[in-house]
Amino acid sequence: MQIDSFLQYLEYEKRYSSHTINSYRRDLSQLQMFLNNVYQVLEVKQVSFQMIRSWLAEMMDNGMSAKTINRKISATRSYFRFMLRQSLIKIDPTLKIQGPKQKKRLPIYIEERKMMLLSVQEIDYHDFEAVRNQLIMQVFYATGIRRAELIGMTCNSMYLEENQVKVLGKRNKERIIPIDDHLVVLIKQYLTLRSERLSIDNENDWVFITKRGKKMYPKLVYRIVNSYLSTVSTQDKKSPHVLRHTFATHMLNNGADLNAVKELLGHASLAATQIYTHNTIEKLKKIYQQAHPKA
Secondary structure, rough: OHHHHHHHHHHOOOOHHHHHHHHHHHHHHHHHHHHHHHHHHHHHHHHOOOHHHHHHHHHHHOOOOHHHHHHHHHHHHHHHHHHHHOOOOOOOOOOOOOOOOOOOOOOOOOHHHHHHHOOOOOOOOOHHHHHHHHHHHHHHHHHHOOOHHOOOEHHHEEEEEHHHEEEOOOOHHHEEEEEOOOHHHHHHHHHHHHHHHHHOOOOOOOOOOOOOOEEEEEEHHOOOOOOHOOOOOOOOOOOHHHHHHHHHHHHOOOOOOOOHHHHHHOOOOOOHHHHHHHHHHHHHHHHHHHHHHOO
């Protein structure tokens, strides 16, 4: 089905992340296997709307979630549109495909008072890992950046005199995020300790490193965040992305402009940011029910 040429297009022209490309590869490989096993179809031009629909029906019968199925539909649509532009097919078989409806879930976040408890926890400022871990939590909450963006931060992307940091987001899009004086002080303390203890050049290296001086890796960042959030929250999800949700929700709850939050988060469209307004509305409902005499 010529999947490799499509994946190369995503990598070199669309500049998609390796994580996204692997997801596309997995989804399209599953489609390819289904078409081969059920219909003995090997050529992309042989694929029909009915075949795609039967693949979706099989996934639904197997109890796959609507969210996962819709992701696979999205990958499949992108692939066949690419094939159409390459003139390898004459008709896009996904044109009439409709995915199952998803239940809208509100983003999970940590309450403000609980986040305040994290910021006042006492730590040993001579302990490199303790300082680093505390700073990771503060950076996530103060900026709303993604885990991959935090891991990819370099020392020369820190504009501390201007109270700004630069991050590299999805599709290699850079954005500048303001930070407050308190966070600037914490970053300077950490960079000094990092340099003293590990004898690492602060100019051209990763900001967040392991105790052995290596670049941080996703699982370690997750463990740090999970451990910290476990001290103030009993909810199941305690990941770096929950802190991103927390940042956005708290910003909007305190009157931030939706477009400004969109830019800070690095969202491509306003629709992605609007999910956080639901949490704001839920908060207003609670205030109304508590305060109005007839509520």
